[in-house]
Amino acid sequence: MMVTTGNVFVGAPGSKWFDNTLENLKASPFEHEIFDGDQAHARFPRLRIGEGELAVWEPNGGVSLVQPALLAIQQLGREAGVEVRYGEKVLDWSAADSGVVVRTASGEYGADRIVVTAGAFSNKVLGLNFPTRVERQVLANFRMDLDAERFPATYIAAPPGDDSAPSYGCPEPDGTFKFSVVGKGNVIDPDALSQDVTDADLDRVLSIVRDRIPEIQGDPVSTTVCMWTESEDGHWLIGRHPDSDRVVLGAGCNGRGFRYAPVIGSILADLTEGVDHPELARFDLSRYELDRLHV
Ligand SMILES: Cc1cc2nc3c(=O)[nH]c(=O)nc-3n(C[C@H](O)[C@H](O)[C@H](O)COP(=O)(O)OP(=O)(O)OC[C@H]3O[C@@H](n4cnc5c(N)ncnc54)[C@H](O)[C@@H]3O)c2cc1C
Structure with a gap:
C-alpha cells in the first residue's frame, strides 16, 4: 500500500514552493538532507539538476498506492459496520429538523446526519457555489532505460518568480514512471471530463520530463x-x-486530499457528533459571505 521510494525535491532558493517546502521540513520531525548541485548530481545521476539548484532528500518519502489504500479503507469500514455501495448516484438530498433524506438512483435513505465528500462534484451535490475551480490535470507514464522502481518520487519546483505548483513524478507498480506538469487555469465542468489529450498537453509534459530525466x-x-x-x-x-x-x-482539496484523508475523515466524523475544531477555523465556511455560497 505504501512504497518507500524516498522523495527528492529539486529547486532554486527563491522559488516559492521550494522555499516553503524546505521551511516546513525544517520545522518538522521528518528526516531530510539538503544537497548542493554537485552533491545532488552525484546522488541523483539520472536527474538533471539546474545551475544554482538544490535537492532536498527525504529518505522516508514514498508513494501511496491509491487502489490498495482505498480497498483497505473500505475494508476497515466494513469491519466497523459500514455498508459500501458502488455505482449509485446521489440525485438530491433534503434536510429537515427531523433528519436528512438522500435520494439516489436506487432509492431513498434517511439519516440523522450526512457527510458529503463529492470531490470535483461538491458544488453540484451540495447545491452550493463555493469559490472553487475544477482543474483538468494530465498525467503521462513513461518507460525508463533503467529500473523505474529505483527512481525516487520527484518534485521539480518552478523557477523563482513562477508560482506554479511543482512538476512531479513517481514510479508506478507497472514498472513505468508517471510524470505530470501541474496545469493551472484549465478549468472544466466535471461532467465534461474526457480522456482526450492534446498535443499541447503532451508538449508541456515532454518539455520538462525530457529535460529533467534525460x-x-x-x-x-x-x-x-x-x-x-x-x-x-x-x-x-x-x-x-x-x-x-x-x-x-x-471539499476543496487542492490536489492534496488523498494523503490527508485519514485525518480529514476523523475531523468530519467529529463534526457529525457536534465536536468542533476551532483550531481549523481557516478551513471553515464562515470565511465566506453566505451570499457568495448560495447558487
Ligand atoms: C492528477 C492528480 C494527482 C493527485 N496527486 C495527489 C497526491 O500526490 N497527493 C494527494 O494527497 N492528493 C493528490 N491528488 C488529489 C486527491 O486525489 C484529491 O484531493 C482527493 O481524491 C479528494 O478526495 P475526495 O474524497 O474529497 O474526492 P474524490 O476522491 O474526488 O471522491 C469523490 C467521490 O464522490 C463521487 N461522487 C461525486 N458525485 C456523486 C454523486 N452525485 N453521487 C454519488 N457519488 C458521487 C465521485 O464519483 C468520487 O468517487 C491528486 C489528484 C489528481 C487529479
Whole structure:
C-alpha cells in the first residue's frame, strides 16, 4: 500500500514552493538532507539538476498506492459496520429538523446526519457555489532505460518568480514512471471530463520530463486525464452546510486530499457528533459571505 521510494525535491532558493517546502521540513520531525548541485548530481545521476539548484532528500518519502489504500479503507469500514455501495448516484438530498433524506438512483435513505465528500462534484451535490475551480490535470507514464522502481518520487519546483505548483513524478507498480506538469487555469465542468489529450498537453509534459530525466526521450506509453478542485485561497472547505447543521462537508482539496484523508475523515466524523475544531477555523465556511455560497 505504501512504497518507500524516498522523495527528492529539486529547486532554486527563491522559488516559492521550494522555499516553503524546505521551511516546513525544517520545522518538522521528518528526516531530510539538503544537497548542493554537485552533491545532488552525484546522488541523483539520472536527474538533471539546474545551475544554482538544490535537492532536498527525504529518505522516508514514498508513494501511496491509491487502489490498495482505498480497498483497505473500505475494508476497515466494513469491519466497523459500514455498508459500501458502488455505482449509485446521489440525485438530491433534503434536510429537515427531523433528519436528512438522500435520494439516489436506487432509492431513498434517511439519516440523522450526512457527510458529503463529492470531490470535483461538491458544488453540484451540495447545491452550493463555493469559490472553487475544477482543474483538468494530465498525467503521462513513461518507460525508463533503467529500473523505474529505483527512481525516487520527484518534485521539480518552478523557477523563482513562477508560482506554479511543482512538476512531479513517481514510479508506478507497472514498472513505468508517471510524470505530470501541474496545469493551472484549465478549468472544466466535471461532467465534461474526457480522456482526450492534446498535443499541447503532451508538449508541456515532454518539455520538462525530457529535460529533467534525460533517459526519458520516448513518447508516453499511456496517459490519464483527471481533475482536482482548487479553492480560491488554497485552503480546504471543511464544515457544516450553511443551510443545515445536519450536513457535514469536506471539499476543496487542492490536489492534496488523498494523503490527508485519514485525518480529514476523523475531523468530519467529529463534526457529525457536534465536536468542533476551532483550531481549523481557516478551513471553515464562515470565511465566506453566505451570499457568495448560495447558487
Ligand atoms: C492528477 C492528480 C494527482 C493527485 N496527486 C495527489 C497526491 O500526490 N497527493 C494527494 O494527497 N492528493 C493528490 N491528488 C488529489 C486527491 O486525489 C484529491 O484531493 C482527493 O481524491 C479528494 O478526495 P475526495 O474524497 O474529497 O474526492 P474524490 O476522491 O474526488 O471522491 C469523490 C467521490 O464522490 C463521487 N461522487 C461525486 N458525485 C456523486 C454523486 N452525485 N453521487 C454519488 N457519488 C458521487 C465521485 O464519483 C468520487 O468517487 C491528486 C489528484 C489528481 C487529479
